[in-house]
Amino acid sequence: MISFLDLKKVNNQYETELKEACNRVIESGQYIAGSELDSFEVEFSSYCGTKYAVGVANGLDALSIVLRAWKEMGKIKAGDEVILSANTYIASVFAITDNDLTPVLVEPNDSTYNLDIQTIEKSITTKTKVILPVHLYGRISPMNEITLLAKKYNLLILEDSAQSHGASINGVKAGNFGHASGFSFYPSKNLGALGDAGAVTTNDKQLADIVRSLGNYGSYKKYENIYKGVNSRLDEIQAAMLRVKLNYLDKDTAIRKLIAKKYLDKIKNPLVRLPEKCSDENHVWHLFVVRCKNRQHFQEYLTNTGISSLIHYPIPPHKQQAYEEYRNIRLPITDKIHQEVLSLPINPSLNDEEVDIIISSINNYTI
Ligand SMILES: *Cc1c(COP(=O)(O)O)cnc(C)c1O
Numbered sequence: 001m002i003s004f005l006d007l008k009k010v011n012n013q014y015e016t017e018l019k020e021a022c023n024r025v026i027e028s029g030q031y032i033a034g035s036e037l038d039s040f041e042v043e044f045s046s047y048c049g050t051k052y053a054v055g056v057a058n059g060l061d062a063l064s065i066v067l068r069a070w071k072e073m074g075k076i077k078a079g080d081e082v083i084l085s086a087n088t089y090i091a092s093v094f095a096i097t098d099n100d101l102t103p104v105l106v107e108p109n110d111s112t113y114n115l116d117i118q119t120i121e122k123s124i125t126t127k128t129k130v131i132l133p134v135h136l137y138g139r140i141s142p143m144n145e146i147t148l149l150a151k152k153y154n155l156l157i158l159e160d161s162a163q164s165h166g167a168s169i170n171g172v173k174a175g176n177f178g179h180a181s182g183f184s185f186y187p188s189k190n191l192g193a194l195g196d197a198g199a200v201t202t203n204d205k206q207l208a209d210i211v212r213s214l215g216n217y218g219s220y221k222k223y224e225n226i227y228k229g230v231n232s233r234l235d236e237i238q239a240a241m242l243r244v245k246l247n248y249l250d251k252d253t254a255i256r257k258l259i260a261k262k263y264l265d266k267i268k269n270p271l272v273r274l275p276e277k278c279s280d281e282n283h284v285w286h287l288f289v290v291r292c293k294n295r296q297h298f299q300e301y302l303t304n305t306g307i308s309s310l311i312h313y314p315i316p317p318h319k320q321q322a323y324e325e326y327r328n329i330r331l332p333i334t335d336k337i338h339q340e341v342l343s344l345p346i347n348p349s350l351n352d353e354e355v356d357i358i359i360s361s362i363n364n365y366t367i
Contacts, residue, residue, distance in 0.1 A: 001306050001307075001308060002306060002307050002308060002345055002350075002354045002357065002358065003308050003345070004308040004309065004310050004343075004345050005188055005345065005347045006347075006349055007187055007188065007192070009349040010192075010347065010348065010349050011194065013248075013348075013349070014244055014245060014248065017244045018194070018241055018244050021036075021240035021241060021243065021244050022237060022240065022241070024036075024240060025236045025237050025240050028236070030236060031235060031236050031237070032233055032235055032236060033216075033233065033236075034236045036236045036237075036239035036240040036243065037055050037234055037235075037236060037239040039239075039243060040053075040055065040234070040239040040240075040242050040243050040246070041053045041054065041055055041199070043243060043246055044183075044199060044201070044242070044246060045201060047166070047173070047246060047249070048173050048174070048175040048176050048181075048201050049172065049173050049175075049176045050175060050176050050181075050201040050202060050203055051202070051203045051205070051208075052200075052201065052202050052203070052204075052205065052208035053199050053200070053201045054199060054200045054201075054202075054208050054211045054212045054215070055197065055198070055199050055233065055234025055239060056197075056198045056199060056200060056211070056215045056232045056233065056234060057196055057197070057198060057215070057231075057232040057233060057234065058184060058186065058196045058197065058198040058232075059091060059160075059162040059182055059183060059184020059185075059186060059189075059198040060091040060094060060095060060184075060198070061198055061215065061230070061232040062181075062182030062183060062184065062198040062199060062200045063091070063092060063095035063132075063158065063160060063182035064094070064095040064098050064099060065200065065211050065214050065215055065230070065232060066158055066180045066182060066200055066202075066207070066211060067082075067095060067096065067098075067099040067101060067130070067158065068099055068214055069207055069210040069211050069214055070130075070156060070207075071099060072210055072214070072227055073206065073207070073210065075129070075156060076101065076129045076130065076156070078099075078100035078101065079100065079101070079102060079127065080101050080102065080127055080128075080129040080130070081101070081102045081103075081104045081125060081127040081128045081129065081130075082096045082101050082102065082103055082104065082128075082129065082130040082131075082132050082158075083104045083106060083115075083120055083123050083124070083128060083130070083131050083132065084096070084103060084104070084105065084106070084115070084131075084132040084133075084134060084160075085105070085106060085107075085108040085113075085114060085115045085133075085134055085136070085334075086105035086106060086107060086108065086316055086317065086318060086329075086331045086334040087108045087113060087136065087313075087316060087334045087337050087338065088134040088136060088160065088317065089134075089162070089312075089313060090313075090317045090320060090322070091162070091184075092132060092134050092160045093105070093317045093323070095132075095182070096132070101129075101130075102127070103317075104123050104128070105317065105318055105326065105329060105331065105334075106119045106120065106122075106123050107119055107331055107332075107333040107334055108136070108333065108334065108337070110333050110336075110337070111276040112139060112141075112276060112278075113136045113137060113139070113289070113337065114133065114134065114135065114136055114139060114140075114141040114142070115131070115133050115134075115141055115142075115146065116142070117142065117145045117146060117149050120146065120149060121149060124153055124155075128153065128155060129155060129156060130155060130156045130157070130158055131146060131149070131150055131155050131156070131157050131158075132157075132158045132159075132160060133146055133157065133159055133160070133178070134160040134162075134163075135159065135160065135161055135163060135164035135167055135174050136163060137163060137275075137283075137285075137286055137287040137288075137289050137312070138163050138164050138167055138190065138256075138283055138284040138285045138286035138287065139164070139167065139275075139278060139282060139283040140164055140167040140168065140169055140174050140282050140283070141159075143159075143169055143172075143177035143178075144169065146177075147177060156178075156179045156180075157177065157178035157179050157180075158178055158179065158180050158181065158182065159174060159175060159177060159178040159180075159181035159182070160181075160182055161174040161175045161181045161182065161183050161201075162182065162183060162184035162186075162189060162198075163184075163189065163190070163286040163287070164190075164284055164286065165183065165189070165190045165191045165249060165253075165284065166190070166249060166250065166253050166284050167281070167282060167283060167284045168281045168282070169281070169282060171281075175201040176201065176203075179202065179204060179207070180200055180201070180202040180204065180207055180211075181200065181201045181202070182198065182199075182200055183198055183199045183200075183201065184197075184198050185197035185198060185199070185238070185242055189286065190249065190252065190253065190256070190284055190286050191242065191245060191246060191249050192245065193238040193241050193242050193245075194237075194238065194241045195237075195238050195241075196238070197234045197235075197238040197239075197242060198234070199234065210227075213226060213227060213229065214227055214229045214230065214232075215229065215230060215231070215232040215233055216229060216231070216233060217229040217230070217231060218230075251348075252348040253284050253285075255348040256284060256285040256286075256346055256347070256348060257280060257283075257284075257285060259285070259288070259346050259350060259355055260275075260283070260285045260288055260346060262355055262359065263288055263344065263346070263355075263358075263359065264277060266359045266363075267290075267359055267362050267363065268363055269362055269363055269365055271292060271293070271294075271298070271365060271366075271367065272290050272291070272292055272298070272362055272365065273290060273291040273292070273340075274290055275288065275289055275290070285346055287312055287343045287346065288343060288344045288345075288346040289312065289341050289342070289343050289344075290341070290342055290343075290344060291337075291340040291341055291342070292340060292342060293340065294367065295311075295339065295340055295341070295342055297367070298342060298365060299311075299342055301361075301365055302342075302361065302362075305357075305361045306357075307344075307345070307357070307358055307361055308345060309342050309343060309344055309345070310342075310343045311341060311342060311343065312341060312343050313338065313341075314338065315338065316331065316334050316335065316337075316338050318331060318334070319335075319338075344358060344362075345358065
């Protein structure tokens, strides 16, 4: 069976360095807020091109704490509207509702799976305060256009970069377009820790300081609490693991791009719709998502030929029990996407032979 993602195989490539880094932390005696985190924040902000990166416990917290910080700064208030694409992973929506803000779920572009400026503009009201572009599957959103629109309407931009580490437009990377961005380093992400981890990137010093404080019980100075904060910290072991893996991120991304190119060039089956081609730098291929009208049949066929696949995602946020209040919104493009999408294996530990098997199996698929 060709596995979808074998994390042991991925991390085994860096086994010696990961173990050394882990030992370094054990020996240091400092397990929270030490030099590994300081160094990772410098290295990751430099990778993204931003002035600041602040480590937090996970990607959901990264997004949620930025919104909370903007509330503390008086930039937004409860009830304000945040525009995002309806086909995102539910964490993007939780970050909004956790802060008593109102998510405005809009249809994504049916080919890029990201927000388009036309649909955003139609959804702007007097209560709109934030646009939250999710760079879904690793493809960056049209950030130059979104930035112009945000300026026109005086809106904040919070990028959800959880799937798009290193994707760029004209050399500017994900995480460096918005007023802030949230990253996840969940183990299966393109830059994955060996546990939970996340970060906020921004060029705004005040925001970076407040985010750091909010994640540390709302305090700058021990035992003096300015905000009703939370505990959301990136620990030393995970920071050390991420420092090792950040060195290989571009190499791993290059492998993902090669596999994607092979799939795009060689998969030829009218029953299977491939992702839209785009500029090489725009997409880091966190997922390679195809569409099939009879997805269940196609997925069963792949399983029977020894190929694992996954669905990202089977149920859109507005159809989840957690969001019963949105059950009646009409989002036909989103609903259709969720019925048809299927993710093929694409990760740096997939070998050439496996890629060829996947291509020929799909080319042989019939109804
Ligand atoms: C993974 C992910 C998140 C959440 O990250 P966690 O680290 O799991 O909290 C948020 N948004 C998107 C688009 C994601 O893929």
